[in-house]
Amino acid sequence: AQLTLAKAYIVTAQYDKALDLANSWKQTAVDDARPYLLAGDVYVKLEDFKAAKIEFSKAEELSSGGASAIPKLALINLELLQGNLDPAKDMLDAVLQEYPTNVTALATFYLISKQQGNQAAGLEKIKSTFDKNQTNIGLRLLLARVWLVEQRYAEVITLLDELEAQESLPKEYWATLGRSLIRDNQRQGATQHYDRWLAFAPNDKDAVIGKLFLLDSQNKFAEGAKLTQSFLVNRDDVQMQILDTHFLLMKSDFEAAQKSYDKLPAEVLEEPMSKGFLARFQLSRKELEPALANAEIAYDATKNSRNLLLVIHILDLMEQADKSLLFLEAHLEEKPNDLIARMLYAERQIGGDIGAAMLTYKKALEQNPNNYIANNNLAYLYLQQGELDIAKQFAEKAAELNPDNAETLDTLAQIYVAENDYEEALELYSRVVAGDLENEEIYLNYVETLLVSGDAFLAKRKIEQREMKLQESLDRVQALIAEYGIE
Incomplete structure (x- = not known):
């Protein structure tokens, strides 16, 4: 109860009350190190390091002969707070001699090693200790945390997957594995992980936020x-x-x-993020100028794709296409790895400079060769230029990456049509129209392929089966009827 109250006082910065509690506790428990540790923690918060050292030293004296490394580690942390790395390192070496598997001591060793530019030594110390004590969950989780810092996500996942069958796993396991799965871009695995976590801890905030991150990204x-x-x-x-x-x-x-x-x-409403919220409200009411001002505040604070798209959308509604394009170019200059922005930029280039658009799509593929949209659009652009062999390579890649996508199959089918290979084209279109195809242009591409292949009877039936809603589709139907003499 006293520890809980002490923590509450420290968290709420009621340091006088925390010290009073520590002093009264000392009177009733003269051989207990804990009130001295509490007093030391308060003095650290107050940056009175001299007083803190006295308290921690007394706690160490009371703990001598015991099994607790806490006072020793508190004194080491005190040296670190004052920038005294060398004495802290010497003290820590002594602690590790006495407590070789102490997780906090090993974590501190890694941090000191990192500050001294030798983080490999810190990591090796943790790894070698774990290798000798692989049943120690605390050491396994420490190694996982360090590997997470080192961005060795696959190794974290392998290390922690071995604990999956165990019951009552600590929160640290769930949080570390979840972050690693997300950063390793294993979305399906991450979703399953957070669903499992929420199943037994539905109100755990970290679990909820991890799941929300995944939902937002999807x-x-x-x-x-x-x-x-x-x-x-x-x-x-x-x-x-x-x-x-x-x-x-x-x-x-x-x-x-x-x-x-x-x-x-009120203070949150003044934050740039809230200005982004306000911009969306204003946009919904068609208040474009104030929406743009607030969207730009949000973007300047956090230059991510979503804030960029908001600004671009508002500029487009204001019919400021030139400014929109310049804004996009400036963003890519600063954030060249923003794939969403690069794809948008390529889309805008198609209307004015096809060669530049093709170069932009190629840069997008350098970032992610498995971007099926970039592959498909490059295939289409090469098809328009009559370079069928190159177009086919990109189209086949796009279809391989997304075999059920109507747009990718349509592009590949149009290449087969250009090669007069109507059988292959119609095989692809049969897959497209078998589903719930809403795209009228692709449907009419299928009809036209039937016509050029000589199957006017089936083409007529397909025209009769589908009611076109777009005017350009109705115009195209009439043109096909006239060109091929369909009665």
């Missing part, structure tokens, strides 16, 4: 809003309220989003 905004609201039912939380506002806005539920936004504290 544009599953309705699911995200449902999850934030289920969390907020149980307790108020400003961060979750912010996320709730975000998801509601992204799914265009402006009425509910406004109610969520109105619950945010």
Whole structure:
């Protein structure tokens, strides 16, 4: 009870009360190191390192002969706070001689090694200790955390997967493995992991936020809003309220989003992120100029793809295409690895400079060779230029990456048509029209392929089966009827 109260005092910066508690505790437990550790922690917060050292030294004296390394580590941390790396390292070496598997001591050893430019030694110390004590979950989790820092995500995943069958795993396991799966871009594995975590800890904030990150990256905004609201039912939380506002806005539920936004504290509403929220509200009301001003504030603070797209969208609505393009170019100059921005830039280039668009798509493929849209669009552009062999390479890659996508199959089919290989083209179109195809242009490409292959009877039947809604589609149907003499 006294420890809980002490922590509450420290967290709320009630240091006088914390010291009073420590002093009274000393009177009732004269041989207990804990009140001295508490007093030392308070003095650290107050940056009175001399007083803190006295308290920690007394705690160490009371712990002599015991099994606790805590006072020794507190004294080491005190040296580190004052920038005294060498004495801290000497003290730590002594602690590790006495407590070779102490997780905090090993973590501190790694941090000191890193500060001294020799993090490999720190990592090796942890790894070699773990190799000798592989049943020690604390050491396994420490090694995983360090590997996470070192961006060795696959090794973290392998290391922690061995614990999956165990029950009552600590939160550190779930958090470390979840972050590694996300950073290793294993979206399906990450989703399964966070679902398992939430199954037994539905109100764990870290678990909820991890799941929300995944939902946001998949544009599953309705699911995200449902999850934030289920969390907020149980307790108020400003961060979750912010996320709730975000998801509601992204799914265009402006009425509910406004109610969520109105619950945010005044100081949060002044943050750039909230200006982005405000921009979306203003955009929904067609208040374009103030929306642009607030969107630019959000973008300047966080230059990510989503904030960029918001600014670009508003500029487009204001019919400022030149400014929109310049804004996009400036963003790519600063963020050349933003693949979403690069794809948007290529799309805009197609209307004016096909060669430049092709170069941009090639740069996108350098970043991610498995970008099926870039492969498909390059195939289409090469087809337009009559370079069928090159077009076919990109089209086949796109179809391989996304074999059920109507656009990729249409592009490849059009290349077969250009090669007069109607059989292959119609085989692809049969796959396309077998599903729920909404794209009228692709449907008419199929009809035209039937006509050029000599199957006017089936082409006529396909025209009769489909009611076209777009004027350009109706015009094209009439042109095909006239050109091929369909009665």
